[in-house]
Amino acid sequence: MLSMRTGPFLVVFAAAVFATVTGCVSMMASKPIIPVKEYEKLIVGRLDADYVGDQACLAKCHAHDQYKKYFEASTMGAQLSAESGLPLVNCESCHGPGSLAIKGIKDVDGVQTCDYETFIDLDGLPKQAQALICMKCHSSNATFNLHNWNSGVHNMSGVSCFDCHKVHKGADLKVHPKDVAQLCYSCHQYIKAEFALPTHHPVPEQRVNCLDCHDPHGTANEKQLREATVKEVCTACHAEKEGPFAYEHADVTEDCRNCHVSHGSVNDGLLTSKMPYLCYQCHESHRVTGSTDRATRCTDCHTEIHGTDSPSNSATRPGVFLK
Numbered sequence: 001m002l003s004m005r006t007g008p009f010l011v012v013f014a015a016a017v018f019a020t021v022t023g024c025v026s027m028m029a030s031k032p033i034i035p036v037k038e039y040e041k042l043i044v045g046r047l048d049a050d051y052v053g054d055q056a057c058l059a060k061c062h063a064h065d066q067y068k069k070y071f072e073a074s075t076m077g078a079q080l081s082a083e084s085g086l087p088l089v090n091c092e093s094c095h096g097p098g099s100l101a102i103k104g105i106k107d108v109d110g111v112q113t114c115d116y117e118t119f120i121d122l123d124g125l126p127k128q129a130q131a132l133i134c135m136k137c138h139s140s141n142a143t144f145n146l147h148n149w150n151s152g153v154h155n156m157s158g159v160s161c162f163d164c165h166k167v168h169k170g171a172d173l174k175v176h177p178k179d180v181a182q183l184c185y186s187c188h189q190y191i192k193a194e195f196a197l198p199t200h201h202p203v204p205e206q207r208v209n210c211l212d213c214h215d216p217h218g219t220a221n222e223k224q225l226r227e228a229t230v231k232e233v234c235t236a237c238h239a240e241k242e243g244p245f246a247y248e249h250a251d252v253t254e255d256c257r258n259c260h261v262s263h264g265s266v267n268d269g270l271l272t273s274k275m276p277y278l279c280y281q282c283h284e285s286h287r288v289t290g291s292t293d294r295a296t297r298c299t300d301c302h303t304e305i306h307g308t309d310s311p312s313n314s315a316t317r318p319g320v321f322l323k
């Protein structure tokens with residue numbers, strides 16, 4: 001159920017925002033946005049209140065001094081002046097117009113308290129509406145990596161900007177690279193277990209980051225991957241495996257997942273199964289000339305398993321991935 005406050009908000013919002021995002025963008029690029037007041041009020045569904053500015057908001061309530069300090073030190077806070085050429089960002093940009101809150105200031109047990117219930121109930125908004133609060137400025141043109149947000153898995157699954165970006169926890173609104181994995185694990189616990197397996201991409205060691213392969217703001221690709229295919233994701237770093245080679249492992253290497261997992265594995269080399277069973281999925285073992293034993297340590301001889309440009313040193317069979 002939508003509350004009385006979020007209900008009207010959504011209706012007006014859906015209609016208004018859609019038509020406005022494009023306008024917002026072009027202004028962001030060229031000249032400062034002095035919010036078109038009535039229009040903004042329409043967007044946040046508060047035609048009955050007015051914008052009063054940070055000074056009026058903060059002068060009386062020192063409870064928020066710390067928020068103000070963080071905010072002013074942030075890149076968004078740096079846009080407090082219209083001369084910056086960027087959209088004006090202040091407390092009311094996200095919380096909505098504050099005149100009613102100021103009017104309702106009262107003394108509660110010696111503490112000056114504004115009528116905060118007249119602000120937008122940010123936490124209570126449906127998740128996708130929360131994101132739209134941010135998207136009115138961070139449109140896809142202004143923040144390029146958000147251009148797949150709307151159709152992205154996170155948005156569609158009810159994850160909002162607020163879940164990852166803590167606006168009032170400090171001056172840095174971005175997520176620091178070293179904190180990314182923990183943030184993701186907070187919802188994706190089994191992924192944490194995968195990176196704890198004996199072989200894993202060195203994410204816990206901080207040498208590889210979730211963001212190298214995924215964009216949590218959504219992409220046009222499966223699993224929010226940064227590249228169109230898994231192979232392209234992998235060869236962005238392991239370029240030597242890309243090919244094309246004179247001797248290819250058929251089209252098996254077109255998807256590295258035929259043999260590897262992406263995160264972590266109980267087997268050596270991030271393999272999907274132990275050797276030689278990995279190879280047995282598609283081949284039989286064989287005897288090597290001069291021996292009666294079945295050869296099982298496949299890559300001891302077939303070292304160039306990813307493909308190679310040199311014919312093998314086998315006189316009879318070129319292209320069997322020998323050194």
Ligand code: HEC
Nearest residue numbers: 064067068071089090091093094095122123162166167168
């Ligand atoms: C970029 C958007 C944005 C701006 C700008 C912003 N806030 Fe917030 N504020 C939020 C969000 C989102 C929340 C909800 C808490 C959360 O999930 O992080 C919030 C929560 C709050 C709360 C309630 C905190 C709590 O513990 O429940 C207060 C008070 C507040 N903000 C004050 C301010 C003041 C004062 C300013 C200006 C200095 C400001 N905000 C500017 C987005 C913003």
Ligand code: HEC
Nearest residue numbers: 075076079086087088089093094133134137161165173174
């Ligand atoms: C009124 C416009 C406006 C709103 C609303 C807004 N932002 Fe911003 N934001 C900006 C501007 C301007 C910048 C600085 C320029 C830039 O990085 O694009 C910025 C920067 C950021 C950054 C980058 C900080 C950095 O250090 O590079 C993050 C992250 C961010 N905003 C998140 C949010 C989130 C989350 C919300 C919603 C709770 C939000 N913003 C709402 C205008 C806005």
Ligand code: HEC
Nearest residue numbers: 131134135138143149154159160161163164174175180216
């Ligand atoms: C699942 C977590 C997650 C969600 C949800 C999320 N972000 Fe981010 N965002 C991140 C991480 C991690 C980074 C740091 C990586 C980076 O700087 O590109 C980031 C970076 C950013 C930046 C800085 C990008 C740059 O190029 O400097 C902005 C702006 C931003 N996010 C805005 C948003 C907005 C607006 C939303 C909601 C529409 C949102 N984010 C939703 C995790 C998230």
Ligand code: HEC
Nearest residue numbers: 153154157159163180183184186187210214216222223224
């Ligand atoms: C607030 C919870 C939350 C956080 C934080 C979060 N996610 Fe998610 N994520 C979800 C939900 C919910 C889904 C959709 C359901 C699912 O597939 O698990 C999802 C889906 C995904 C998917 C797509 C899975 C699929 O089947 O298509 C990827 C990839 C992903 N998240 C990566 C990340 C990364 C990387 C981070 C950290 C930057 C992150 N997530 C942070 C909740 C979260």
Ligand code: HEC
Nearest residue numbers: 181184185188191201203208209210212213223230261262
């Ligand atoms: C080296 C690249 C790479 C890194 C680093 C990486 N991933 Fe992935 N991730 C992938 C690929 C590729 C897939 C999809 C294919 C697969 O393995 O099935 C995937 C799938 C996922 C999925 C969907 C899983 C499912 O069961 O469908 C989630 C969620 C996810 N990753 C989260 C994360 C998180 C969180 C991190 C960081 C802790 C991370 N990934 C680091 C490449 C990576």
Ligand code: HEC
Nearest residue numbers: 199200202207208212233234236237256260261262269270
């Ligand atoms: C961001 C760069 C990056 C991407 C993208 C990447 N890798 Fe890696 N990979 C690494 C690094 C770094 C190592 C560790 C190398 C080391 O320890 O010397 C590694 C190691 C490996 C190993 C050897 C693991 C071991 O323990 O022996 C395999 C196999 C591998 N990657 C396969 C893949 C596959 C498959 C993909 C695509 C899903 C992929 N990589 C994507 C950087 C990357």
Ligand code: HEC
Nearest residue numbers: 231234235238241249252253255256258259260269299305
């Ligand atoms: C037919 C199975 C197979 C496929 C497909 C495959 N690999 Fe491998 N890969 C292996 C085996 C087996 C090893 C271990 C080799 C060893 O231990 O001698 C390995 C090792 C690796 C290593 C670590 C050792 C090294 O040679 O650098 C990386 C990195 C790697 N593979 C990346 C990839 C990438 C990227 C792809 C997709 C383009 C891919 N692999 C596709 C079987 C495969």
Ligand code: HEC
Nearest residue numbers: 249250252258278279281282283298299302305319320321
């Ligand atoms: C997903 C199935 C698959 C897996 C797993 C696989 N291969 Fe292959 N392999 C093929 C296909 C398909 C061909 C090309 C068709 C053929 O000639 O049999 C091929 C060709 C080869 C060839 C060349 C054969 C020839 O006649 O030229 C060798 C050698 C080979 N694989 C060795 C291995 C080894 C060693 C492993 C384990 C590390 C392995 N393969 C894993 C599917 C696979």
Ligand code: HEC
Nearest residue numbers: 276279283284285286288289295296297298301314317320
């Ligand atoms: C001691 C080295 C050695 C080992 C170990 C080895 N091979 Fe071979 N393999 C060769 C040589 C050499 C050839 C070329 C044909 C020949 O000369 O007998 C070959 C040929 C092949 C061929 C293509 C010819 C055919 O029979 O279709 C495949 C497929 C193959 N090996 C798969 C495997 C698999 C799977 C394993 C592990 C179970 C493996 N090999 C272990 C040396 C080895």
